[in-house]
Amino acid sequence: MRAPLPHAAQPQAVRAPRQAGSHRQAAACQRTPGGTAQRGAVGWLILATLAGASAATVLNAPAQWWVEPLARVSSGRLVLVNAHGTVWQGQGGLVFTGGDGSQDRTALPGNVTWQLRPAWSQQAAAPANAAGVPPVAATTSLSTAPPEHTAGPGLALTVHAACCMQSPLTVWWAPGWGQHTLHVAAHQSTWPAALLSGLGTPWNTLQLQAGLTLATTGLDLQVQGNRWRGKGAATLDVLDASSRLSTVKPMGSYRLTWQWPLATPGDTTTAADPTLTLQTLQGALRLNGSGQWVAGRLRFEGTAEAASGREEALTNLMNLLGRRQGTRTLIKIG
Numbered sequence: 001m002r003a004p005l006p007h008a009a010q011p012q013a014v015r016a017p018r019q020a021g022s023h024r025q026a027a028a029c030q031r032t033p034g035g036t037a038q039r040g041a042v043g044w045l046i047l048a049t050l051a052g053a054s055a056a057t058v059l060n061a062p063a064q065w066w067v068e069p070l071a072r073v074s075s076g077r078l079v080l081v082n083a084h085g086t087v088w089q090g091q092g093g094l095v096f097t098g099g100d101g102s103q104d105r106t107a108l109p110g111n112v113t114w115q116l117r118p119a120w121s122q123q124a125a126a127p128a129n130a131a132g133v134p135p136v137a138a139t140t141s142l143s144t145a146p147p148e149h150t151a152g153p154g155l156a157l158t159v160h161a162a163c164c165m166q167s168p169l170t171v172w173w174a175p176g177w178g179q180h181t182l183h184v185a186a187h188q189s190t191w192p193a194a195l196l197s198g199l200g201t202p203w204n205t206l207q208l209q210a211g212l213t214l215a216t217t218g219l220d221l222q223v224q225g226n227r228w229r230g231k232g233a234a235t236l237d238v239l240d241a242s243s244r245l246s247t248v249k250p251m252g253s254y255r256l257t258w259q260w261p262l263a264t265p266g267d268t269t270t271a272a273d274p275t276l277t278l279q280t281l282q283g284a285l286r287l288n289g290s291g292q293w294v295a296g297r298l299r300f301e302g303t304a305e306a307a308s309g310r311e312e313a314l315t316n317l318m319n320l321l322g323r324r325q326g327t328r329t330l331i332k333i334g
Helices: 010-030 033-059 063-073 193-199 312-321
Strands: 078-085 089-097 105-107 112-121 151-161 169-174 180-184 187-192 209-224 227-242 252-260 275-283 285-294 297-306 323-325 328-333
Touching (some): 063 078, 063 089, 187 193, 193 209, 252 285
Antiparallel strands (some): 112 151, 252 275, 275 285, 297 328, 323 328
16 A cells, blocks of 8 residues: 655645646736737837838948949949048049059049939939030030930939039939839030040050040930940040150040941930941041940951151051051951
8 A cells, every 4th residue: 555645745736736827827918919019019119220220321321332333333443532421422532543453543633523312204313504404515416316214213323523524424323123224414524635544554655645525415225134225325535635655746636436326217226236436537647447346345446547747756656556557557456
């Protein structure tokens, strides 16, 4: 026969279930509707705090955020220095370099200022002049067809370099599903050719001196992955050019035209593979040629010839430009 438990041990066997029951009652109390609502309110408060912190970070993002994207887009040839302000509005210096490892550097005189803001359309993005009309390039007669996409949520970037621009350059960007749209507003600016020496070879050898006038009546670009399509044109006039490789000063004036061809008059569709043409406006060194971008690479062929009586003075420069063929130099890129 089993011996009975001591009297003192019996109450402990009875109290254990009561303690477990009390824990279940406490847990049930915590699961009341009031407790759930309290935890939900705390969760929303945390989310709101995180969203506010994220918005504050974006709105107050420092101007230095532009440094890496600019270097990446330019393959390291444009460097933003001494940037201050925010990504939305700020200023800084611009340095031209030959890329990673290059010792060549030239700085743009003065600072570059920028403003980034939301804009629903290209028209809203373009700054107006004193008459309320967007600026139009005056040195080119090239015209473009109406853009395909003129409205939609986007961002307008306005850039101004006091040394070289009479009016700011405005670029409107509109994101899309797998495709982005860029519109460059009509613009004209003049730059010193000495800046090119900072880009390294062959510019550091040429030591080109000239006035560079960049003009466009507007460009529309569509970007899908690594593919670019567009319409419009831009010209670069190289005026009264001279080089340390030649005693002829100036050697001449030239025009580069970058253009997406239109299939038919009035055609508003974008085209791939823009063309590049080079022509001589006047001078002793005659440069002419044409080319096209194919799969993102430039293929260009041209010639260089010296005017009668200037052959000897231009020999060194013509030897650098390409392969000699009699009195001419054959220029080939790509």
